[in-house]
Every structure is written in C-alpha cells, then in structure tokens.
Amino acid sequence: MTGIEFYSNGHIISEADSMRKKLGALAQQYRATSAIIVTDAGITQLGYVDIAQQSLQEAGIQVVVFDAVIADPPVDVVNDAMKIARDHNCDLVIGLGGGSSIDTAKIVALLPNDFESVNDILDKDVSGFNKLPLFAIPTTAGTGAESTFVSVITAKDGSKKAIYTPKILPDVAILDATLTLKLPRHITAATALDAMVHCVEAYTSRTKKNPISDALAVKGLQMLWNNFEKVLAQGDDIDARAEMLLGSTLAGIAFVNSSVAAVHGLSYPLSINFHIPHGHANALVMCGVFTFNLSEAAPLYAELAHAVMPTQTSGMVDLDAATLFIDQLKMFLENSGLKYRLSELDITDQDIPALADIVINTYARLIATNPKDMTLDEVTTIYKEIL
Structure with missing residues (x-):
C-alpha cells in the first residue's frame, strides 16, 4: 500500500x-x-x-x-x-x-x-x-x-x-x-445523485484510492442509496433527510482525499455551456461513463453493488453485479423526475464536438484519475449515447 x-x-x-x-x-x-x-x-x-x-x-x-x-x-x-x-x-x-x-x-x-x-x-x-x-x-x-x-x-x-x-x-x-426539508424534489434528486457519484468515483479513483476513503465511500453510498427513494416520496421524513445529509458529507470526505474523475470531466462543460446544475449534469453522464469503465472497473463496481444490493447480487460474477449496479443508478435517474436526455435540455448533435473538445483539453486532469483513459472520440460517443 x-x-x-x-x-x-x-x-x-x-x-x-x-x-x-x-x-x-x-x-x-x-x-x-x-x-x-x-x-x-x-x-x-x-x-x-x-x-x-x-x-x-x-x-x-x-x-x-x-x-x-x-x-x-x-x-x-x-x-x-x-x-x-x-x-x-x-x-x-x-x-x-x-x-x-x-x-x-x-x-x-x-x-x-x-x-x-x-x-x-x-x-x-x-x-x-x-x-x-x-x-x-x-x-x-x-x-x-x-x-x-x-x-x-x-x-x-x-x-x-x-x-x-x-x-x-x-x-x-x-x-x-x-x-x-424544504428542498424541491428535483433539487433533492440531483444533489443526491451527485453525492452518489462522489462515492463511486472516490472508490474507483485510479490515482488516489485509499482504504480510508473507501470505507467512507461505501458507508456514504449505502446511506444515500437506502434513503433516495424515501426522500423523493416523502420529503418531510427527517430521519431519511438526516441520513442523506450525513451520507453526502461522508462522500465529500471520501472524494476530496481520493479524487473525482471522468463523470465530473464530462459534466463541467454541460454546466458551463448550458447552465445545467452540477448535480443534474453529473447524473446525466454518470451511467455512460461507468459503462465505458466496465472493462477496467467492473470488480470495483461489483464491490459497491454487493454493499448496496447484497441480496440481489448474491452469487453474481463481477460483470453482472457491476452492470446491475449501473442499471439501478439509471433507474434512479429515470424515476427521479429529472430530464435524462441531452436533447431535452436543448443540446443538439452539433453541440457535442465542442463539448468533447472541452473535456479533453480543459479537464484532462479528471480523465487522468478515471479508471480508464478516454479519447476524444470516446467522450463524443458517451455524449451521443445520451442525446
């Protein structure tokens, strides 16, 4: 170590x-x-x-x-x-x-x-x-x-x-x-998914992954995962809100000591160029990035899957557990009420080359911490898949 x-x-x-x-x-x-x-x-x-x-x-x-x-x-x-x-x-x-x-x-x-x-x-x-x-x-x-x-x-x-x-x-x-307690549903959803991304990227960091961050990322993700649907269904559930808030803090401690990665790299141009709130932007690109990473990070995603879905993933091989994990995150997004296609946010196919160029040339530091390297064409493909 x-x-x-x-x-x-x-x-x-x-x-x-x-x-x-x-x-x-x-x-x-x-x-x-x-x-x-x-x-x-x-x-x-x-x-x-x-x-x-x-x-x-x-x-x-x-x-x-x-x-x-x-x-x-x-x-x-x-x-x-x-x-x-x-x-x-x-x-x-x-x-x-x-x-x-x-x-x-x-x-x-x-x-x-x-x-x-x-x-x-x-x-x-x-x-x-x-x-x-x-x-x-x-x-x-x-x-x-x-x-x-x-x-x-x-x-x-x-x-x-x-x-x-x-x-x-x-x-x-x-x-x-x-x-x-007074957070609107869409902000509750976007910020919670942002915190989940923090946990996942902290746990899979290529450069600064460490046992302390790992422990906090897992616990933070469990708290967020288990209460996400509760706070969307019943926003005045103070116990669920408290769990979400502490889970978010644990996620913050985890990622700042390990790093975030390509999800943030692809989300930043969406926030800057199209004024999409940061948490929503992360939620838009997270599953595309995680799916791209599977060839390198499936064992780590599987470990997170076992932590948050122990019954559903029991006996699964890593790739299947990791895929189920990403599918559940996609379901969280789709059921949240947030828009989850770029086209719904007035982003067109013509906008994508410029967005991809910003990722590669401005936020290369966030690709460097990702479990898997990305080329300009690969970033472009991820954007197009969620268009």
Missing part, C-alpha cells in the same frame, strides 16, 4: 435543529466578534439566515449577510463577498446553503492574505495562506462542500477553476437536516 495523506473537518455535528441550538456557542469557542454569513437569496427567503443570525446575535456576535451568491460562483461575486467581510472586520466566515455558497465562503476565509482579487490566486499555491475560522452549513445533501478542501470558481473566461488545498477545509460542519 502506498502512503496516505488524509484530511477531514475538525468538528462535525449531525443533529436536527443544530444550527439554531449550537451555532452561536460554536462561534464563541472561536472567539468570534463579527461574522459574515455567505449565502444566496433563496436561503434568505426560506428564513434560514434569520435563524443563523439570531443564534449568533444571542451569543453577542455581530452579523453581516452576503446573500448574492449564484450557481457556479464567478470571480466578481466572490470578490464582492470578500469586500463586505473586509469592510466589517469579520473574524468568522459561515457558508450557509449549497455548494456554491460554501465554496464562496472558503475563499472569503482567505481574507487575511495579501491579494486584491480572487483572480490573483487562481491556479496559485495557497497552501501557506492564513485563514479565518470557517463554518459550513449545507442545505442540500449532495455537494459535500462542507467537508472538502476544494473551491470551484468560474473564472472570467468562463472555465471552472479549482482552488485545492487543505487550508480551506471548514473547521466546523453543521449537518442540520431540518434545513433540507
């Missing part, structure tokens, strides 16, 4: 209503005096910001809110959030919401360092930077951003840039399932 370096949050709380009950006291432990809540307008409208703000203020902490985060946060939005934090002398950063809000908060937490714009640190080594205390409170069970040390920002040229360093790992992750 090769050497392992593994990182995870210092403090994870998984408890219903924990944001209201514990946020202020946790902030006091970090001697915070002024906190910025980084979120989006939808989270404010749901009343969640009010709950967080009250908890902090009751603990004697001043609060400023930045709720202008948008999906795939661009550099300018992140810069605006940093300016507000700087102007209010914030000494605690709280990311509240989905992956975009938490990713934005991660960069805001780098405020003490000498740079004017996020542009100045894209593609740079920030491992020596200082960081403000950072809390992450997810409102979706999917991205795992609360437990990862990567922030994905949209650069001025439209490409996705990742700032990747343990320096931006949240100090505290608060998993409060009550914050996911």
Whole structure:
C-alpha cells in the first residue's frame, strides 16, 4: 500500500435543529466578534439566515449577510463577498446553503492574505495562506462542500477553476437536516445523485484510492442509496433527510482525499455551456461513463453493488453485479423526475464536438484519475449515447 495523506473537518455535528441550538456557542469557542454569513437569496427567503443570525446575535456576535451568491460562483461575486467581510472586520466566515455558497465562503476565509482579487490566486499555491475560522452549513445533501478542501470558481473566461488545498477545509460542519426539508424534489434528486457519484468515483479513483476513503465511500453510498427513494416520496421524513445529509458529507470526505474523475470531466462543460446544475449534469453522464469503465472497473463496481444490493447480487460474477449496479443508478435517474436526455435540455448533435473538445483539453486532469483513459472520440460517443 502506498502512503496516505488524509484530511477531514475538525468538528462535525449531525443533529436536527443544530444550527439554531449550537451555532452561536460554536462561534464563541472561536472567539468570534463579527461574522459574515455567505449565502444566496433563496436561503434568505426560506428564513434560514434569520435563524443563523439570531443564534449568533444571542451569543453577542455581530452579523453581516452576503446573500448574492449564484450557481457556479464567478470571480466578481466572490470578490464582492470578500469586500463586505473586509469592510466589517469579520473574524468568522459561515457558508450557509449549497455548494456554491460554501465554496464562496472558503475563499472569503482567505481574507487575511495579501491579494486584491480572487483572480490573483487562481491556479496559485495557497497552501501557506492564513485563514479565518470557517463554518459550513449545507442545505442540500449532495455537494459535500462542507467537508472538502476544494473551491470551484468560474473564472472570467468562463472555465471552472479549482482552488485545492487543505487550508480551506471548514473547521466546523453543521449537518442540520431540518434545513433540507424544504428542498424541491428535483433539487433533492440531483444533489443526491451527485453525492452518489462522489462515492463511486472516490472508490474507483485510479490515482488516489485509499482504504480510508473507501470505507467512507461505501458507508456514504449505502446511506444515500437506502434513503433516495424515501426522500423523493416523502420529503418531510427527517430521519431519511438526516441520513442523506450525513451520507453526502461522508462522500465529500471520501472524494476530496481520493479524487473525482471522468463523470465530473464530462459534466463541467454541460454546466458551463448550458447552465445545467452540477448535480443534474453529473447524473446525466454518470451511467455512460461507468459503462465505458466496465472493462477496467467492473470488480470495483461489483464491490459497491454487493454493499448496496447484497441480496440481489448474491452469487453474481463481477460483470453482472457491476452492470446491475449501473442499471439501478439509471433507474434512479429515470424515476427521479429529472430530464435524462441531452436533447431535452436543448443540446443538439452539433453541440457535442465542442463539448468533447472541452473535456479533453480543459479537464484532462479528471480523465487522468478515471479508471480508464478516454479519447476524444470516446467522450463524443458517451455524449451521443445520451442525446
């Protein structure tokens, strides 16, 4: 076994209503005096910001809110959030919401360092930077951003840039399932399938697969798999929501320490060029990529199949178990209510060559971690199969 370096949050709380009950006291432990809540307008409208703000203020902490985060946060939005934090002398950063809000908060937490714009640190080594205390409170069970040390920002040229360093790992992750109860069905489905992809790609990583990530990926996938249909059928099932949220966090810890791969490589151009939400984009391409990988990864997919479908896969050879596993993921997608053909999302055959070219030339790092290499023609074929 090769050497392992593994990182995870210092403090994870998984408890219903924990944001209201514990946020202020946790902030006091970090001697915070002024906190910025980084979120989006939808989270404010749901009343969640009010709950967080009250908890902090009751603990004697001043609060400023930045709720202008948008999906795939661009550099300018992140810069605006940093300016507000700087102007209010914030000494605690709280990311509240989905992956975009938490990713934005991660960069805001780098405020003490000498740079004017996020542009100045894209593609740079920030491992020596200082960081403000950072809390992450997810409102979706999917991205795992609360437990990862990567922030994905949209650069001025439209490409996705990742700032990747343990320096931006949240100090505290608060998993409060009550914050996911109001999620619409389509967001619940897309984020859950995103988290399942994280588990699968972590477990099958060609470059950084390791026993710790493997264990977390398997447990996370079991929690997500066993509760996926429950939360779609009954969105107010708090126990199922809590399982999904913790499963997503385990998936995040797993993949950030092992890597994601070609599913993400093929999904990014769909999000950038056609504004398909990240989780939905991953769900669209996952089965095509996993099927392509079968010649190399069938034994690993079979192990996951046995973990989540022990009765159905008992006695099966690896290829059959792996195929059943992929078929069930496809069924999850098709029964979720999400659109699952590219043509349903206004993508045409003429768009595919450009999408494939982006995958090969911009996201080669994600092909390098995939169990099997991909050529331009093979990427094109995967896209065409789901057209």
